[in-house]
Amino acid sequence: QVQLQESGPGLAKPSQTLSLTCTVSGVSIRIAGYYWSWLRQQPGGGLEWIGYTYYAGRTYYNPSLKSRLTISLDTSKNQMSLKVYSVSVADTAVYYCARGLQRQGYFDFWGQGTPVTVS
């Protein structure tokens, strides 16, 4: 059974770098065809795609966030990570990791989400 679990600091200060980790179990992140994704949901708001990456190296980022993001994989730990640089109050959100497909709005397995407050 595929499971994803996010972890992170919960709180960040403006201008800092936010680092989140997603631990994947039940499947290798090297599985062919699937992209490992980050999404977020601001308080009272809708879903926003942050970006996703493939083990073989291709990464897609939300154009509106691209300059402040790094998404990477650690295949030895079966984990994915997200770094958001120079955070502001607007980055306060619940952050989700999920498994997706290239160039699709498809996300079949999700983590439970980790709340992050920038203050």
Added chain:
Amino acid sequence: QSVLTQPPSASETPGQRVTISCSGSSSNIGSNFVYWYQQLPETAPKLLIYRNDQRPSGVPDRFSASKSGTLASLAISGLRSEDEADYYCAVWDDNLSGVIFGGGTKLTVL
């Protein structure tokens, strides 16, 4: 303001049918598959519909969806109280080179 337009709310009584629309453009809905997600309160979204009209295993056939041109629709028949949730459409946008979501529709079962 989202590139995909959904009504912010919808409501219907138990047992009835409700339809939620998702309007886009040629660069997204018009040229790519549409996906639908259900988000129950305080939970992660769940994939409800994939590739315009396909249901993952375990999703009841009360849920159906369609796409025509740049408009996609989700229909829920035989409404139940447990269907009360937020529903989102999602699609790849060729111009933005990214995944976009509709603003979400809050469904209330009266």
